[in-house]
Amino acid sequence: MAISKDEHIVKRYDQDLTHLRNLVLEMGGLVEDQVNRAMDALDEEDIAEAREVIARDQLINGLEVKADEASISLVALRQPLASDLRLVMSLYKAVTDLERIGDEAERIARMVVHIYDTAVSPPSNKLFRDVLAMAELAKAMLHGALDALARVDADKAIAVAQSDHDLDNQFQDGMRRLITYMMEDPRLIGHAIDVIFMLRSLERIGDHAKNIAEYVIYLVKGKDIRHTALPEPSEQTLQTG
Amino acid sequence: MNTTATTINSATHQGTLIVAQAEAPLKTGPRVIDYNDRRTVGDITVPDPKMVCRDVNVYYGENHAIKTVSIDIGNRQVTSLIGPSGCGKSTFLRCLNRMNDTIPGCRVTGEITIDKENIYDKNLDVVQLRARVGMVFQKPNPFPKSIFENIAYGPHIHGLAANKRELGELVETCLIKAGLWEEVKDRLEEAGTGLSGGQQQRLCIARAISVNPEVILMDEPCSALDPIATARIEELMDELRENYAIVIVTHSMQQAARVSQRTAYFHLGDLIEVGDTEQIFTNPQHRLTEDYITGRFG
Amino acid sequence: MNNNTNPLARKDTTAIVRAGLQRRYAAEKRFKWYGLTAISIALLAVVLLFADILIKGLPTFWQTDIRLEIDFAPQIIDPDGRRNPDDLSLADYSALWKKSLRQLFPEVESREELRSLYALISSGSSLQLRDRVMANPALIGVTQNVDLLADDTVDTFFKGGVDRELPEAQRPLKDDQIAWLDKLKAEGKMETRFNTGFFTNGDSREAEQAGIGGALVGSIFTLLITLSLSFPIGVAAAIYLEEFAPYNRWTDIIEVNINNLAAVPSIVFGLLGLAVFINFMHLPRSAPLVGGLVLALMNLPIMIIASRAALKSVPPSIREAALGMGASKLQMVAHHVLPLAMPGMLTGSILAMAHALGESAPLLMIGMIAFIVDIPTSPFKPATVLPVQIYLWSTLPERAFVQRTSAAIILLLLFLAVMNATAIILRKRLERRW
Numbered sequence: 025m026a027i028s029k030d031e032h033i034v035k036r037y038d039q040d041l042t043h044l045r046n047l048v049l050e051m052g053g054l055v056e057d058q059v060n061r062a063m064d065a066l067d068e069e070d071i072a073e074a075r076e077v078i079a080r081d082q083l084i085n086g087l088e089v090k091a092d093e094a095s096i097s098l099v100a101l102r103q104p105l106a107s108d109l110r111l112v113m114s115l116y117k118a119v120t121d122l123e124r125i126g127d128e129a130e131r132i133a134r135m136v137v138h139i140y141d142t143a144v145s146p147p148s149n150k151l152f153r154d155v156l157a158m159a160e161l162a163k164a165m166l167h168g169a170l171d172a173l174a175r176v177d178a179d180k181a182i183a184v185a186q187s188d189h190d191l192d193n194q195f196q197d198g199m200r201r202l203i204t205y206m207m208e209d210p211r212l213i214g215h216a217i218d219v220i221f222m223l224r225s226l227e228r229i230g231d232h233a234k235n236i237a238e239y240v241i242y243l244v245k246g247k248d249i250r251h252t253a254l255p256e257p258s259e260q261t262l263q264t265g
Numbered sequence: 266m267n268t269t270a271t272t273i274n275s276a277t278h279q280g281t282l283i284v285a286q287a288e289a290p291l292k293t294g295p296r297v298i299d300y301n302d303r304r305t306v307g308d309i310t311v312p313d314p315k316m317v318c319r320d321v322n323v324y325y326g327e328n329h330a331i332k333t334v335s336i337d338i339g340n341r342q343v344t345s346l347i348g349p350s351g352c353g354k355s356t357f358l359r360c361l362n363r364m365n366d367t368i369p370g371c372r373v374t375g376e377i378t379i380d381k382e383n384i385y386d387k388n389l390d391v392v393q394l395r396a397r398v399g400m401v402f403q404k405p406n407p408f409p410k411s412i413f414e415n416i417a418y419g420p421h422i423h424g425l426a427a428n429k430r431e432l433g434e435l436v437e438t439c440l441i442k443a444g445l446w447e448e449v450k451d452r453l454e455e456a457g458t459g460l461s462g463g464q465q466q467r468l469c470i471a472r473a474i475s476v477n478p479e480v481i482l483m484d485e486p487c488s489a490l491d492p493i494a495t496a497r498i499e500e501l502m503d504e505l506r507e508n509y510a511i512v513i514v515t516h517s518m519q520q521a522a523r524v525s526q527r528t529a530y531f532h533l534g535d536l537i538e539v540g541d542t543e544q545i546f547t548n549p550q551h552r553l554t555e556d557y558i559t560g561r562f563g
Numbered sequence: 564m565n566n567n568t569n570p571l572a573r574k575d576t577t578a579i580v581r582a583g584l585q586r587r588y589a590a591e592k593r594f595k596w597y598g599l600t601a602i603s604i605a606l607l608a609v610v611l612l613f614a615d616i617l618i619k620g621l622p623t624f625w626q627t628d629i630r631l632e633i634d635f636a637p638q639i640i641d642p643d644g645r646r647n648p649d650d651l652s653l654a655d656y657s658a659l660w661k662k663s664l665r666q667l668f669p670e671v672e673s674r675e676e677l678r679s680l681y682a683l684i685s686s687g688s689s690l691q692l693r694d695r696v697m698a699n700p701a702l703i704g705v706t707q708n709v710d711l712l713a714d715d716t717v718d719t720f721f722k723g724g725v726d727r728e729l730p731e732a733q734r735p736l737k738d739d740q741i742a743w744l745d746k747l748k749a750e751g752k753m754e755t756r757f758n759t760g761f762f763t764n765g766d767s768r769e770a771e772q773a774g775i776g777g778a779l780v781g782s783i784f785t786l787l788i789t790l791s792l793s794f795p796i797g798v799a800a801a802i803y804l805e806e807f808a809p810y811n812r813w814t815d816i817i818e819v820n821i822n823n824l825a826a827v828p829s830i831v832f833g834l835l836g837l838a839v840f841i842n843f844m845h846l847p848r849s850a851p852l853v854g855g856l857v858l859a860l861m862n863l864p865i866m867i868i869a870s871r872a873a874l875k876s877v878p879p880s881i882r883e884a885a886l887g888m889g890a891s892k893l894q895m896v897a898h899h900v901l902p903l904a905m906p907g908m909l910t911g912s913i914l915a916m917a918h919a920l921g922e923s924a925p926l927l928m929i930g931m932i933a934f935i936v937d938i939p940t941s942p943f944k945p946a947t948v949l950p951v952q953i954y955l956w957s958t959l960p961e962r963a964f965v966q967r968t969s970a971a972i973i974l975l976l977l978f979l980a981v982m983n984a985t986a987i988i989l990r991k992r993l994e995r996r997w
Contacts, residue, residue, distance in 0.1 A: 032560050103519060105546050106558045246548025367886060369810045392889045400887035406880035408899060418898070419888040469884070476889060 037102050041111065044094040048115045048122070051087040052170040055122045058084065058129035059166060059229060063159045065136045066222075069146065077133035084126035091119040110246060114239035118173060121232040125166065128225040128232075135218055135225075147215035151205065154198030155219060158226045161191050165233040172237055178244035184237035185249075191230035198223050297551045303332070303532070306551045307540035311339035311527070315480055315510035316361060321375035323356050323365065330356045333375070334536040336529055338480065343502060343511045345525035345542065347518060349557060352531040354514045358482050361512060362398035363391050379480065396423055399473035403485040405465035407457035407472070412449050415457040415468055416440065419476040435475065443471035444501050463494025470501060474509070481505065483513040487520060499524050518558060522546045530554045616976075620969030626758035626771065627718040628710035629684060629747060631663040633692065635702045646700050656689040656696070660711055667752075668743060679740055685712035687772040710754070715770035715963035717744060721753065735962075761970065765936045766952065770963030773956070775971050777938045781851050781931070781946030782920060782978075788855025788942055789862060789919050794912050796859075797866030801908075804867070805874040806896050825864035832861040833928030841929060849930040849945035857929060858919040865918065869911025873904040906993035913986035917979050923950035949975045 032038050058077055065074035095116040098104060104112050140146055165184050172181035199220065206216045238250050297306055314337035323331035331353045338344055338361070346354040356365065363384060365371045377384050384394050396419070407415050416436040419425075426432035436453070440446040445467045449460070457468050466486055473481055483502075487495040502511055502524050515521050521528055522542055529539040530553070538545065538554040549555045637644065640654045664680055665671070671680050688711040695709070696702050716735040719725055721744075731738050747753050764774025808814045836857035840846045846853050877900050885895040926932070931947050932955065939946035947955070949971060956968040 030561075034560060037560065104559070105518060105522075106549050106555050108559045109547055362887070364883070364887065367882075392891055395887060395889035400883075402880060402883055402887070404880055406878070406884040408881065408884060409903060418885075418890075422888070422890050422894055422898075472884075472888065 034102075037108075040094070040098055040102065041104075041108065044091065044098060044112065044115055047087060047091040047094055048119055049170070049174050051084060051091060051119065051122050052173065054080075054084055054087065055126045055129065056163075056166055056170060058126055059132075059159075059163060062129045062132040062136065063156070063163065065133060066152070067156065069136075069140050071137055071141050074133040074136040074140075078130050078137070081126055081130040084123060088119055088123040092116070095119070107243075107246075110243045114173075114243040118236045118239050121235045125229050125232045128229050131225050132222055135222055139215070139218055147212070147219070151202070151212065151215055151219045154194065154201060155222050155226065158191065158194045158198060158223060158230075161187065161194060162226045162229045162233070165191065165230050165237075169233040169236040169240070172240045176240065176244060178241050181237040181240035181244075185234050185241070188230050188234035191227060195223055195227040300552060302551075303535040303537065305335065305536045306538040306554075307544075309336045309536075309539055311337045311342075313340050314338060315340040315379065317376075317378045317381075318360075319376045321357070321360060321373065321377060323353070323360060324372040324374075325368070326370040330534055331360070332534040334531075336536060336539055338510055338512055339527060340510050341506060341508070342527060343506055343513060343525040344527045344529065345521035346512065346514045346529050346531060347516075347521050347557070348531035348537075350516075351533075353534040354529075354531045355484055357531065358484055358512060358514050361480065361482055362395050362400055364395075364400065366391060396476045397478055398480040398482060399476065399478035401466070401469050401473050401481065401483045401486050403488055405462055405469050405489065407460070407465050407468050409456065409458055411454045412440075412457045412460070412468060413453040415472050416475045419472060423476055425476060439471040439475045442474055442505070443467045444497065444504075445471055461494070463490050463497055466490060466494070466498060467501065470498070470505075474505070478509065480510045480512065483511065485514055485516060488516060495520070518546070530557060532557070616969045616972050619966055620971075620973045622722045623761055623963075623966045623970035624758050625722070625755045626760065627713040627721045627753060627755050629713050629717075630708055630710050630752045630754065631660055631667070631684075632706060633659050633663050633709045634706045635659065635692075635696065635704060636662075637703050640696060640703050646703075648697065651697055651700065652693060654693070654696075656692040657686075659692055660684055660688050660709075667747075671743075676739065679737055680743060683714055683717050683740060683743065685714050685769060685771045687712055687767070687769055710756070712760075712771050713753070715961060718771055719962050719966075720744065721755065761967070763938075765938050766934060766947070766955070767936060770959075770961045770967060773964070773967055775949070775952060775967075775974060777935055778947050778949045778952035778971070779974075780938050781854075782948040784851035784939060784942040784946065785854040785858060785926075785948055786916055786920060788852060789858040790912070790916055792855065792859035793862040793866050793915070797863050797912070798870050798908055800863075801867045801870030801874060802896060802901070805871050806900065807892065821864045821867055825868055828924075829861050829922055830924040830928065832857050833925030835860065836925060837928045847943050847945070849933045849935070849947075851931075851939065851942040851944075851946050851948075853929045854926050854931050854946075854948065855942065857925045858922060861922065861925060862915045862919055865915045866912055869915065870904070870908045873907025873911060874900060876907060877903045906990045909993065910986045910990045913982055913989070917982045917986075920948075920978060920982065921950055921975065923948070923954060926951055949978070 058080060061073055062077045064070065065077060095112055098112050102108070165187055168180055168184040168187075171177070172184060202216045202220060202223075206213050235250075238248075242248050316338035318337070319335045321331055321334045322329065334353075334357060336344075346358060348354050359365045360373055360377060361384075363373075365373060373385060379394075379397060382389060384398075408418060410418070413436055416439050417426075417432055420432060420435055426435050437446060437450075440449060445464060448464060449455075449468075457465065460468060466489075470481075470486075487498050490498065499520065502513070505511060506526075513521070513524065525542045527539065528542045528545040530537045530545065530549070530551070532553050538549060538551045540550070545554065546558060549558055555561075636659070639658050640656070641647075641651060643650070661681055664684065665677070668680060671677055691711060692709065713721070716725070720736055720741070725734060725736055727734075727741065736744070744753070760772065761774045762779070763776045764772055765777035767773040804814065804817065808817075836853055840853045840856055841848055846856075881899050881903065882895055885899045886892075890898065926948055930945075932951050933945055933947065934955070935945050935947055937944070953968055953971045953975065956964045956971065959965075
């Protein structure tokens with residue numbers, strides 16, 4: 025019996041799976057772009073850019089609907105099993121997380137508009153220090169998660185999942201710092217709250233990126249590692265089925 | 266910036282990423298990736314096994330049909346045997362009640378025990394074995410006799426019913442267990458072959474349980490039935506599981522997934538993988554299993 | 564797949580197909596005509612054959628009698644008046660009807676003329692009268708009208724088989740005989756009745772007395788023996804070979820030999836019967852017993868083949884079901900396979916019996932061709948069978964025997980039809996489609 029590993033007997037099945045994968049990855053690229061632009065808008069105080077980010081969230085929502093439809097029809101029509109099942113379910117869940125990340129990017133963009141599109145003087149840059157630092161890590165995590173998803177690379181996904189811990193630490197640090205600022209100068213409270221929202225969004229983005237990374241690990245290893253102590257997911261523990 | 270949602274590889278933003286996507290092969294491989302590694306993956310044992318098979322080999326003349334297969338058949342659970350045509354799953358099933366004895370030139374080696382008794386032992390009577398290990402076949406094959414006689418035949422030849430009244434009760438019980446009583450209670454004297462396909466197969470199941478077996482073997486019991494009849498049989502199997510060990514051969518992976526608790530994958534006479542059904546169907550450990558389950562055989 | 568262009572894509576396939584249609588339909592029509600012609604020829608042949616046989620044979624079932632007033636004179640039958648059966652059976656009964664005839668035609672006097680007058684009545688009439696008297700001695704001394712068998716030439720004449728226009732020398736009946744017969748007829752002394760004698764009598768040199776009864780009984784005895792031997796042995800052999808025997812070289816050889824035996828010319832079985840049953844075992848010659856044995860031997864291979872086919876046609880799923888329930892092999896066969904195969908076996912055996920009924924060659928070899936007047940009372944008595952009887956009669960020149968040959972053929976065909984019908988009815992009855 026001839027055995028060919030990489031293709032299904034039903035070619036249409038392969039096409040459907042590829043279509044879903046590409047939809048999700050396209051969505052991922054778009055979402056990553058949104059986050060980058062939102063942060064750029066903040067960095068450069070570019071209200072027009074921020075408004076565009078807000079407008080483009082619709083694109084992401086549209087892609088989410090499409091990807092969901094593709095997933096559901098795959099499940100209904102092809103009844104995927106084993107790795108195919110894990111792929112479809114992982115992508116299906118990743119879509120939700122991507123859409124949330126898109127929402128967070130939109131939220132940051134709105135915040136940029138809110139902060140800079142007023143007569144009130146913009147906040148001092150020291151408030152944004154943690155935001156920009158966290159943004160770098162969150163963006164790196166998102167990029168890593170999407171890359172892991174695109175390449176189906178469990179090692180990369182594990183690295184992403186592990187760096188969520190750092191992001192959480194940065195978030196805690198940033199919060200502490202902002203509270204200090206607010207206690208020192210209550211006039212900063214208004215702006216500080218905006219910044220807290222941004223920090224919160226970035227932390228969420230990291231969480232969602234971590235979720236995506238975990239789906240990739242599940243996809244590759246067939247093992248759900250969520251809500252388990254992550255630190256050392258050695259090859260051995262992951263492979264015992 | 267005006268990316269329409271439909272274009273897939275529009276490399277306008279984050280182009281590098283998307284290009285990488287299209288080329289990336291899926292590396293969601295199972296643990297054993299060598300196609301030529303035919304050692305069984307997974308735990309062949311179960312706690313409290315009903316039947317234990319060790320190093321079973323079956324030859325049809327020169328043809329080595331089953332190659333050193335070892336597996337336990339668990340009590341009160343459904344074990345499904347899956348695999349491509351000619352993989353030996355039916356042959357293996359037929360070893361369990363020595364139906365292979367009827368095939369000329371068939372030779373079985375190794376050890377198969379039921380409750381620690383070797384079924385290929387010279388002292389074990391094959392007639393008695395078949396009363397303990399019942400069988401349901403692919404094509405519904407009721408005897409060309411009445412519904413009553415179909416069920417009564419087994420108890421009759423084994424002398425299980427003391428008198429007519431007891432026999433009648435036995436027939437009723439079996440039909441009730443097989444979920445057929447309500448449909449046929451008014452026409453027990455009519456031909457069993459006059460029933461619909463699904464009813465015939467349930468009649469065959471009722472007939473199989475009429476001699477109070479411990480194990481029921483089913484050889485693709487639903488392959489000739491429509492989905493509704495199939496669902497009835499599957500529901501029936503789920504009920505029977507409470508009292509019997511059931512082994513089912515099926516070509517439908519969905520059916521194996523629905524009805525069984527353990528699944529064994531055969532390939533060209535080798536037992537490739539055995540494990541909990543859920544694990545086999547979400548995360549098979551052998552590449553051959555993975556390829557079969559996901560439909561990748563060329 | 565994408566670049567793999569279909570060579571047909573370049574052509575107008577519909578037009579090509581349409582162009583070929585005419586030819587195809589013509590061929591189909593031609594074939595239909597061939598078939599119709601073949602069947603018509605066959606039907607015509609059958610119709611001709613049957614018509615010929617019926618036209619020739621049917622008159623046999625009626626027989627011309629001549630009514631004579633017989634005076635059972637005691638001085639002729641029982642001169643000493645002791646009514647001793649031995650004496651009665653030895654009396655000259657021909658004198659009775661000869662006397663009656665002379666009284667009817669007093670003008671006939673010369674010996675020559677008298678002989679041709681007496682020739683009108685069957686020579687068997689004396690026996691007819693004797694049997695009458697023996698059965699009822701009280702008849703002695705009584706005068707009674709008795710229907711006596713006419714001679715076969717007279718019978719043929721009355722059935723229109725003799726052309727009056729022919730010159731006298733070419734006619735079986737002379738002018739004066741015809742004149743006497745016309746007179747008898749005018750007086751209402753001649754009549755035609757159903758020929759029961761044809762069914763009850765044995766063979767005879769005299770056509771009007773010859774009957775098929777002996778051959779019929781012989782055939783029945785022979786077939787009974789054939790059936791009672793070949794059916795059980797054939798079925799048992801078939802069951803063993805089909806269900807129990809292992810598949811190996813020996814069973815292969817046996818199977819090939821059975822098939823070959825079925826094709827062995829039947830005369831060879833006759834030779835075998837002659838050598839084994841008669842010369843070696845010294846069974847009675849010409850007896851239905853030996854005929855039955857020979858035919859049973861001849862039928863066995865056919866029977867085994869038919870029974871095996873019937874067993875093979877039982878779906879294996881039934882066997883599996885029975886074995887799967889824990890039935891032993893014998894139980895499987897007895898409870899499930901045999902009942903399902905029985906209609907086929909019965910049909911096969913009836914057809915084989917019909918074959919045996921029509922068989923004559925092997926029976927010639929064991930002496931069942933002898934001229935036997937007595938109707939056999941047991942399978943050990945000499946007898947003949949229907950086809951052999953037909954053969955015997957067909958060699959005789961008298962016109963009445965030609966008719967009897969055809970009549971016997973009708974009877975034989977009737978028997979075959981009845982047996983085949985029985986086979987069909989049995990199959991329909993037993994073959995319950997569950």
